Amino acid sequence: MSGFFGPLDSEGRVPPNQQTRVAAFLISAHGALARQFAFTLPLKLDTAWQTELNAQFYREAEIVSLLMRATAWVPDLALGYMVVSWETAWLPAPIEGIADRSLAGAIHLATLAHAVHAGIRPAALLPVNAKADDPFVMALRRIEFESGRLLQGQILFLKGPELMPLRDAVSAALEKRHAGVRKLWREALESVGITFTNDAER
Amino acid sequence: MPFLDHGSYRIRYELEGPAGAPTYVLVNGLTQYAELWAAYRDALVARHFRVATFDLLGQGGSDKPALFINQDDQVTALRLLIDELGDGPVFLSGISFGGLIALRYAIAHGKRLSGLVPMSCFAELSPQLLLIGNALRTGLILGGTGYLQDLLLPMNLSDQWLTPLLDKLDSVKRQGWLVNDVYALQNLMESFLDFQPLTPQLSSISVPTMILNGEFDFLTPRPLHETLRVEIPDSALVIIPKAYHAFTLERGALTADLLARFAENVLAGHWQGNKAVWIAPEDPGGELTPFPAGYDHLRAIPVQRVSA
Secondary structure, eight states: OBOOOOSOOTTSOOOHHHHHHHHHHHHHHHHHHHHHHHHHOOSSOOSTTHHHHHHHHHHHHHHHHHHHHHSOOOOOTTHHHHHHHHHHHTSOOOOTTOOOHHHHHHHHHHHHHHHHHHHOOGGGGOOTTSOTTOHHHHHHHHHHHHHHHHHHHHHHHHTSGGGGGGHHHHHHHHHHHHHHHHHHHHHHHHTTTOOOBSOOOO | OOEEEETTEEEEEEEESOTTSOEEEEEOOTTOOGGGGHHHHHHHHHTTOEEEEEOOTTSTTSOOOSSOOOHHHHHHHHHHHHHTTTTSOEEEEEETHHHHHHHHHHHHHGGGOSEEEEESOOSSOOHHHHHHHHHHHHHHHHHHHHHHHHHHHHHHSOHHHHGGGGGGHHHHHHHHHHHOOHHHHHHHHHTTTTOOOOGGGGGGOOSOEEEEEETTOSSSOHHHHHHHHHHSTTEEEEEETTOOTTHHHHSHHHHHHHHHHHHHHHHTTOOOOTTEEEEOOSSTTOOOEEOOTTBOTTOSSOOBOOOO
């Protein structure tokens, strides 16, 4: 199931109000990930896997930077309260069945990142006639592509041997995160007239 | 659009055709979705069958488990669907990954079936298939769904099918790209990480079984189908001429006709598998011909079979 941007203007550009709302949501989500990866990243790397943290931090920051510059921003009064609800949702929440606070923190970050990278597909919102060389269109394609790669870090950790004994708790936490992120994403899209249909062909 | 519930997950399915008729259940390949069987629905309903299609867990409109998809869960989803069909005859067919799930179902619940049609299928991972599968998974990880499609299209479809589409491949790929997600496809692929060969269990499949294999199937070549033919007692292998792995896409009318004829033969009591090897006709309605006696159907050149 998928919805699409539109109606596009005569040159195939996405309406600025939709660009603004979608970019604000993505900046909130990827910005939160960038901040949380930044807090996790030590000044001096001690182990090899921390190189991935460094990569994740910079890719998230790149996504934020890209959207800031590629979006045709317009004033959006509703963003104030929406951003508050989004930012609240990215905060760590207790994970049932995992008492170790340090491990729970790592799982929180990985599940949030997995839900954002896997569950949000901004390029899939583009109709076939979207202007291919428009910066916003290109930005969304780039973000979706990079998300698929960033996701591998989360998959390796969440499916890894360290968490295998906690598989049920981790899976439940991840499904909950996915549902929460998906709900916010869908609400953000519907608030600018992007409706979801059963027929994704367009 | 109806859904089945499997735990906290939902499975999207569609039923078409008269309720009391024998039913064909069609199982998608890895990157497919139920709508790709639309031509089969039309053709089989016109031949007085009921047709059930669905999206596997992780595909299309069904739920996509975020971290793990177990193949046993796919078999359970299939069982739930077949349980919905009542007591009438059920014929089960699946392509590639879907064929494997159909085999698993037939091993576990074969008594419920009247017939089985594995297409472009395998019961074990040969070194070639294992390595190709690993490479495809890496392609998905590095290049996304679009790159996986780029690899699969030329591997699995003929030049005749691809030629008129070369300048519109993006539109060919778009629906599959839209409805499939990287993480879900990856989970489906990674359901093979603990895969154990089904070969030792194939002999327990007692239902009539027609195995379909494209003449030029590169991904799952003839020896993988030969395992099914040799191990499944009431089976026959039918080679689709000039066809590749995804012959269900490009030879839909022929394949639907073969499916209907197989089920009609079984229902009429005429089916005899005999582990025979047949060559399908080029067109729907044509005669099947026996593979020439004395020649080796595992070879691509006419080599006489070495007697055992």
